[in-house]
Amino acid sequence: MSTIYILWLRQLKRYFRSRSRIIGALGQPILFLIALGYGFGSIFQKAGGGNYVEFLAPGIIAMSILFTAMFAGIEVIWDRQFGFLKETLVAPVSRVKIMIGRTFGGATVAVVQGIFVLILSYILGFRTANLTFWRIILVIVFMVLIGLFFTALGTAIASLLEDMQGFQLIMNFLVQPIFFLSGALFPLNNLPKVLTFITEINPLAYGVDGIRGALLAGIHFGFAIDFVVLGVITAVVLVIGSYLFSKIQI
């Protein structure tokens, strides 16, 4: 327990100490909410989609969790480059605990960032009528699941990379497509078949659906499916990640 706790605490300290990173990471969500939310708002309304800012905000919250979590996972590469990874790798603690500690830390940080964006979207005009205590819990649950999954995924990928050279590749060919093809920006109904298929195998789509369903009325896949899909793949990636992590050689 103490191992997991100290690794978790380290992630949190690093996050809260880098204020510029926290604020910097709010820039993109603001831009998306204003440019897309208000830019496409009237078209979306005319097409019968309702209020676009309302529709978009849950997607942007999910996006910021995705980015923060992935980055927290990828940080393993930094630790490797700056030597700190050696310190954890020679320690007599199980690799699974290291993996869990890091993942919990990254997920916590990502959820905090997601909550910042939620507050921010309120300031920018996002409103929801039916916020009850249980719905807030539900929102947090899905935030945590997204955070856990993508931190674990980032860590697993980072275990395979030696330096930051592959980072651009991951951002452009994995993280960006996951975001843009998740239903964060558009409704999942009546899409071309290929796109429907892609969204159905996109983990973030279930997270966005869960958060949107909890904040607003209407859900695409259903809470149970969202929860089970995210829960199962998070567990799988944690296992794979622990294995890859234990295979790291320096």
Next chain:
Amino acid sequence: MPIIQVENLSKKFKDFSAVSGVSFGVEAGDIFAFLGPNGAGKTTTIKMLTTLLHPTSGSILINNFDPVKNQSEVRNSFGIVFQDPSLDDELTAYENMEFHGVLYKIPKDLREQRIEQLLNFVELWDRKDDFVKNFSGGMRRRLEIARGLLHHPKILFLDEPTLGLDPQTRNHIWDYVKKLNQEEKITVFFTTHYIGEAERVANKVAVIDRGKIITQGSPQELKEKTKTQSLEDAFIELTGKNIRSEEASTTDHMRKASRLWRGRR
């Protein structure tokens, strides 16, 4: 039964042999020096002994355990001070020490007591709440050493521990290590290219060059073998007069880039 037993150990990186066919044994309670010029294979050997790298061939027993098969038993047996930095820059000196103490399951009271004692010892106690990123090279080195001494393992690996430190600090640290060796019966395995250090501190020396062990024995035996006056002469006699160069790794390039970037902000 030696506490470190290495037989015919080799490590190949693609077609480059970093270590080839190295064998040696270290008795429990010894202070063993691995002496060699830059790029001789010292660090690669230490990485294999400490589970960080798998050997290409050969066998290792650390405290009777195999670093490939019984990783956690091996990790439980040793402590290490690395040659290159391994501190977290975004944490304070105290937090770095505490992180280590928790990972090695040192009980809280003992942990706090030892952290204070060791930080005082390396004269960093008054800087304990400063971030490591604000530390000079020498201060980082001292903190790394203090952290490596925090838990008292069976075997202590020191990879070029005193590189870049002034003679006073070096003496100070070696006195402490010798004391640990005598009082707690900790076996010490260290690499160095300061010959004076090996001569003064170690009771056994192995000279390694180009991935192979050239000779081993007590400092006295080595001098007799090469018919030289000092270990330094013996060392040069054995390894030749050519100056060695090491290629910079990607890590070095990245560190340099990051320093530039940080300087600009």
